[in-house]
Amino acid sequence: MKHNRIIRWISIIGLAVLILITTLTSPTDIGPFGVLLFFTTVYIVCFGLFTFLMQLFQRIALKKTTTRNKDYLYAAVLAFGPIMLLMARSFGAISFWTIGLIIVFVILAEFLVYKRI
Secondary structure, X not given: OHHHHHHHHHHHHHHHHHHHHHHHOXXXXXXXXXXXXXXXXXXXXXXXXXXXXXXXXXXHHHOOOOOOHHHHHHHHXXXXXXXXXXXXXXXXXXXXXXXXXXXXXXXXXXXXXXXXX
16 A cells, blocks of 8 residues: 555656646757656656556456556556657657557557566
8 A cells, every 4th residue: 555655646746747847848948858857757647547547447346455566567558658659749650550559569568567477
C-alpha cells in the first residue's frame, strides 16, 4: 500500500508540473531540457493514471485487494503508449497505421512482461 501512496503523490506533483509547463512556456522557448521534462511528466502522470485504473479494475472485476509487482510493470508499459502517440503527433505522422502500430507495440510489450516475469 505504501507504493500506491508514493505513485499517487508523484503523479499529482507531475500533473502540477505539467500544468505549469503548458501555461508558463511556449514550445519555442522551452528548449531541449523542457521537452524532456514535458515528456517525462506526461509519462509519470500516465503511469499514475494507469496504475489507478488497473487497481480499480482488479478490485471491481477480479475482487483482488493487493497489487503485485507485475501489475506495476503492466502499467508502466501501458503508460508508454500515450508518449508514442505524442511523439508521432509531433512528427506529424499520425495516421491509422501509426495508431495500429503503437497498439501492436504495446500489446507485444505487455506479452513480453507476461512471459518474462
